[in-house]
Each structure stands twice: as C-alpha cells, then as structure tokens.
Amino acid sequence: MGAYINFDLIDTAELCGIDIRRSTLSNDEVEARCPYCCDHRYRMYLSRLTNMFYCHNCGTGGNAVTLYSSFNPKGVCLKNYESYNALLNEPSVGRHDVPVQPEKSNAQIREIEERSEIYTELLKLLRLEKEHCTNLLNRGLDSERIARNMYRSFPTDNAERQWICDSLAARYDLHGMPGFYRTDGIWHIAAFKSGILIPIRNKQNLIQGLQIRFDNPPVKRVTTPEGITIEKIGTRFMWLSSSKQKKFEGTSVPSYIHITGNRDSDTVYLTEGGLKSDVASYLSGDKLFIGLTGVQNTGFLKEVISSLSPKRIVEAVDMDVRSNPQVRKAQVKIQAICAPLCETYKRLFWPIDQKGIDDLLLFRKLKKEYEEKIRKGN
Template sequence: MEWKEFGIEEVARLCGIQMKNDGIGAREIKALCPFCGDKHYHLYLNTQKNQWNCFRCGARGNDVSLYARINCMTNKEAANELSNCITGTEPKRIQPINSTPMKSLMERHNVYYDMLQMLPLNNTHFNDLIKRGLSMKNIQNFLYKSVPANEYERREIIKKLSAQHDLSGIPGFYRKYGEWKIYEPPYGGYFVPVCNKDGYIQGLQIRLDVDDDRYRWFSTNEYPEGTGVSSWVHVVGDISSDTAYLTEGALKADVTSVLSGGSLLIAIAGVNAVNCLSDTLNQLNVKKVYEMFDMDKQVNHRVKEALIKIKGILNECGIETKTCTWDPWYKGIDDYCLYKKKRHNSSYDRLAA
C-alpha cells in the first residue's frame, strides 16, 4: 500500500528529533539518531527523497516508518495518526538539485592527485600523523594534505585545477553562479586518499580537527552540479598476499599496514558501508580475512549486527574469516600496533597468529 508523503523534516520535528542544520529549504539535514544513542549527528534526513538513514547503526526508512518505529506502531497506524497531525498541510517540496554523474576512476584520480600536489600539510596535521607512528616518507607517499583553510586558498586551487581539468562529475566540486567551487568542511582537517588495489585515488575523506565528527567524505551531492561519492573500499599493503586484515577507515589501514611491515589492509568507511566490499575482494587473491574492527565491537550491538552482515559477504566470496581481539585498552588495531612497536622498538610484523 502507498502512503501519503508527509515530509521527513516535519515528521522528524513531530518525533522530537534534534536536528543540527534545519534551515528551510535544506536538502539534507543532519540529526541525532534516536535508535542508537547517537551523540554526533549520524542521522541524515533527505528532504528531496523523503528518506532517513543513520550511518552509525544502519537504520533507515521513510517518513511514515520513522514515526512508526519511534512510536512502536505499524506503518498503517502511523500513516493514520500523521494524517490527523498534519491535516490540511502539504508536505514541503524541496527544489531538486541538478547533480552530475560521477567521472571515471582515472579522471577522478588525476584531479585529486594534482590537487594534493598543490596543497601543503600544516604542522598540526604533520605532527598528528607522526604521533600515529608514520615517518615523513610514509606521509609523503600517502599524500596526506591539509584542507584549504581560507577562501583565498580555495580560489587559488580552483583556478589552477580548472585550468587543467574539467571538474564536472568530480566529487568535492560544484558550480555556483557559473563558477567552480570546492567543498568547504565546517572545520579544518586533512585529506586522506581512499585508493584501490592499484593505488589510484577513488575519492577523498577528510579527517576533521574535531572529535565529535572526525571523518567526512569530500563530496558535493547536495550542491548544484555537484557529485556524490560511493562507499569505496580502501586497499593498502601487499596486494599479492592471500591474507588480508579488514578494518574501518583508510587512515587506520595505512597506519596499521606500515606498523605491521606492509600487511595487506582492506578498509571500509564504516561498519555499514559494505556495498563495494565484495567487488574489492574479488579483485584480490585473498583466501583468508582477519576482522580487526575496534575493540568496542565486544559491547557495541550495532557493530555486532554489522559484523554478521560482513561475515556473510565474506562467506559468499568463499573467504575464511576470523575475528581478532587484543588488549581493549587500545581501542583500534592501529593503536595496538603502535604500542607493540614502541615496546619492541621494531615493526609489529605479525598482526594475527
């Protein structure tokens, strides 16, 4: 049965959901997810598609299902109640934004590579990477660079890039009043390339300088003539290996690979960002995967649920899977590897027995 659309923003307000940027006309609104104890606005409300999706716990649906789930009722009951609550009002319609289809991998790589070559890495970001256990050579090879910090820097980058490349279809860029613009995150940070097995840059993540919302895609899907990203999987290390280590986050994978002497690391952007995982695995010679998500997986039910899905994908690919644990004092595998390196004054070259 089809239900009347009431508008995801209006329904979210009725449900008492706290929204971060709820300006009139916003196409995408960030909010606190009411289902997973979210404190950092992982719930996205798409007012154009009338959909909601939490990137922390994976919950998703439309306006009716949101109201139904919060109030513990069926969709039919929710639709009837919403009809009474919003009688005589038309759902808000957001003007569709003309997005641009994504360019090919090589076209994206060329733009991102040239942009990163133009950018510096400031001392704060350099020191952060050094503290993680990377060397200056590692930092240079991985192409970590600081996000342009002001309007002048952004204009200079756009001027140089647009003279060399067509920026349409490249996530992170959009056109406003006929001029190309670059995505500007709400806080400073540095770029982390997300690469395929051959080292080509599929897209960029931004490691933000704040703790409450650390990572964000370099994406402009909500901007005019902008382009969104896919849930790309990052690959680093010895791609000829038949054993891989699966974790969350490209930076964590880079650090862990370096500290373990070049082990093959595969990183998804989040525990629910698995759409590209099977394709990535099929391109490698992997026979066995050690799952190495953060140690809060032992108590975090949303991670436990996501791991069941991930193991199902690995099984479908015919890959043996083993879950790894370590001293929970060190939340991430990169933290644990750094501890082992400092303790033994050498690379921790055996991630799993």
C-alpha cells in the same frame, strides 16, 4: 531553474587583444600567441569544442572568464567573479545560457582514472600543516610514508581554496568530481572545517575519493525520546563531497573501500577507516589491509574481496564491538559477505585498552622499542 553563462572564448580573446593566427579561425582549435609567456610561435590553442584554452609552451590553461581576468581591455587584474560580471556587459562576446537543472545532482561521477588524476593534482597544490604532520607521526608513520601517501591539510581559507580551484578548473573539466560545484560559471571547492585529507585508493592505487579527518568533529544536537535536546560529538571523518550543492552541479561520493599494502598477498586484513588501514599496514610491514569507510558501509565489499581473491581474511574491527550493538550487527554482515569468498575467515581480538588494530600495533612497536632500550641500558 537557473542558468550559468558560457562566454565565447574566441570572442573574448579578440576583445582582450590576443594575437590570433587568422588562418586558423575556422578550425576547431584556433592558434594564438600566449600572453602569459609571450610565446612567439602561436602555441596557445583555443578550443571551440571545449571553450577552453591551453598553452603548450608554458602550460597555462583556462576559459574565457580566466583569460578576461588577466587581459581585459582596462588592463586591470580582476577576480573571476568580477570578470564574469564584466563579460555579461560585453556585447561583442557571444554567450549561451546553459540550464542548471536539479537532475544534475545525479550526474554520473567521473571515471576512476580521471578522478584520480584530478585529485592527485589537487593534492599537489596543497600542503601538510605541521600539526597534521605531527599527528601522523604520532600514529607511527614515518615522514617518507606520510609523503608517499600524499596526506594534506584541507584549506580553510576561502581565497586560498578558490585559487586552488581556479588552477584546477583551468586544466580540467570538474563536472562529476565530488567536492566541486559551480555558480555563475565559476567552480568552487566545498567548504569544510580544518582537518587531514586522506586519499582512499583502489587495488590499482588510484584515488577513488578523499576523506577528511576533522581536527574537531562538529557538534550535533540530538533530541532524546523524553524530548530533551543534548549535544553529541559528530562524525570525525567525512567525504570530500559536494552533495549539499547538488543544484549547482555538485556530486556526491559513494562509500568506497580503501586498499593499501601488498596487493599480491593472499591474506586480507579487514578493518574500518582509510587512515587506520594505512597505519596498520605500515606498522605490520605492509600487510594487505582494506578499510571500510564506516563499519556499516559494505556496499563494495563483495566486489573488492573478489578482486583481491584472498585465501584468508582476518577481521580486525575496533574493540568497541564488545559494547556496541550496531558494530556487532555490522560484524555479522561483514562475515556473511566475506566468508564464502575465502578459504579461512577469522577474527582478531585484543585488549580493549587499544581500541583499533592501529593502536595495538603501535603499542607493540613502542613496547618493543622500550624493552630494547632497557636491555641496551643494562
């Protein structure tokens, strides 16, 4: 069993020469002048309860490690891990070891309101690269909808990812947040390959989690029954999760279902994938779509359908249902769950040339535009 160190914030502030209002030292929140904005009215609050600070003048927040990184007695700018190691050798700073136990891996995921707020702030710190914007435009979305849906590019640069995480950790407790984990008292974002981050939202439009659509799916090696190892294209979509860092307070994420479009509609279109649902809803005039994050991930399906109370459900899974026995099996399960929860249940079929419902709607849109162009030309 390992441990991380929680350094006393008040001791650290005094070591850094922060101007503290002495009359508040016995309070749960100690008042200080903010060294970041040179505040003169003692609007920085050092919380004994959370061991975090926050300035109500400039909005800067953090903990003992981040404070020491900027205002240590040597007057040098330190990285967080350097600050952490330096504080280990400061006898004047109180500390206590917080055990990191394997059971932490099963820590309860944060409430949806908190999760959505933190993920929203994460997305605000990120940008959408040009190639990813082009990809989304080519799917039929326009720039306004892309911005509204808050798609972002996953940051693959380690330094950039750490800066973003430090910015969030200075304002939020990241315990129970899928995609984040902590080592040596420092929070990190789990590393993934490049791709587009897709918010997976609920009925209230809150972000339940984030999925990544990889630019290049990872290759996986599979051994056939004959003992031959072959390479196959791996998963295109993956949750932003820190389940692989469970020993470091990482958190896994359930297979939530994405909801998009007119949530007051009495007709629900059911398909697979958050991005596919967004595109299909947009191209159909904001019809109500729900997207399973994996055609076999139906754990939340009954709950979601019951909350929407539709009269009609239109199943629109990909057309590989005709050739994929696993998809056909999942299709039977989906209908068994949904049919009792509505008045009418039906399936959509279309030419296999367009695999998904989003492909079909985009084909129809482009065809219509082409025909109108020809008609005007005549």
